[in-house]
Amino acid sequence: MFEDEFKKDSDVRRGKYTTVSIPITLYNRIKELIKDTGFTSVSQFVTYILREVIASMEREKLESSMISEEEKKRIIEKLRKLGYI
């Protein structure tokens, strides 16, 4: 069949992981901390924390407004016409 020419889901590698190093003392500290918390491994915890921190750092890096004054005026005018303002 025609569609057999294309890659299927199962052909694509999934769940790719890589290794980073952390001090063994930190590792043990985390291991102790996450006991009975729902986190099942140090890696899972570290991933969770990194995502949380990185998302907030990325947000801070953004400029406050991405809309030009001209665009803003045009939108305000439309919102007035529609009765939103």
Next chain:
Amino acid sequence: MVSKPHGNKLINRVVVGRRRDHLLEEAKELPRIEISETLAADTINIAHGVYSPLEGFMTQEDYIHVLHDMRLSNDIPWTIPIILDVNPEDIVDIKEGDDITLTHNNKPIAIMKIEEIYGWDKNEYCKQVFKATDPTHPGVTKTMGRKELLIGGPIDLLNDIYEPFEKYRLWPIETRVLFEAKRWRTIAGFQTRNVPHLGHEYVQKAALTFVDGLFINPLVGWKKRGDFKDEVIARAYEVLIQHYFPKDSIVFSVLRMEMRYAGPREAVFHAIVRKNFGCTHFIVGRDHAGVGNFYKPYEAWEIFKEFPDLGITPLFIRESFYCKKCGGFVNEKICPHSDENRIRISGTKLRRFILRKEKPPEYMVRPEVFEVILSFDNPFIE
């Protein structure tokens, strides 16, 4: 301050001015693929940044990551694949790298750059997205009936489709300006596909007590048989807001997007979409985006734990009910009374009153809302 867009970039792929004139000419010469209203709505939503940071339909890498990891290939949270399905015979003359014109009712909607053509396992899709393969799940039936191949790549929007609710439709860039103009710093998004009964109103007002503004954003477009028609929902909210909400606390606008009935995954997706509209909070109720008994009542709350980087705060608000002893709307956490005092308001109960054209009790639905419903010969989708 309004939320930053998802992936920190509000997408705009709406082509205007001379570039649009030029691309409209070009579109005439390109191979065409006719798409459904639902897919046309997705195309338009992508272009207006509703699905930011997506710039087009997903290529395979994003698709697979979303399916299995609930994240895009750049690690940004994303739970529902945004895909374009085609028949193999529709694309015999098309190869990766080509530009094509997406049409709806033969009108050009967008130009799409085909980055990738790939196969998909619909059964696996259903298992991952719906946690079900049972054909009684409306999402499963719909998915299994879709076409055999997927095409992925960015789009450039040339034309909108006809929108009967034009006066109620705002795009993310517009709600962002609006929320700022209103000086709202915290905004709770409310997703709905129903006419509002008192239970919904209680949840909305519980949220509104803690935030500056409420963004009521019902979905219009494909829903299952027996759901309320779009026009009924829009008109019902019009009267509810007019009579029962402080004027400066609400923004109401519709979003043309299909319901997937994917429960927890769709709850996260709904939150991401409202984040793009500028919401800082999103109300997740009981059995959010669920259907039948496919998901546990509060399963949609659990899934949010997996996304510390979502960038919008879920508001978990319990199901409310009327308690005869409390004499008002309450929830499990604040009412000490037994079950026989509690009256749960459900869509099913409301439906019975509607079908009999019988006035429901005041604690069930506002009289103005009920009047609107009854003004339709048949308020339900057939």
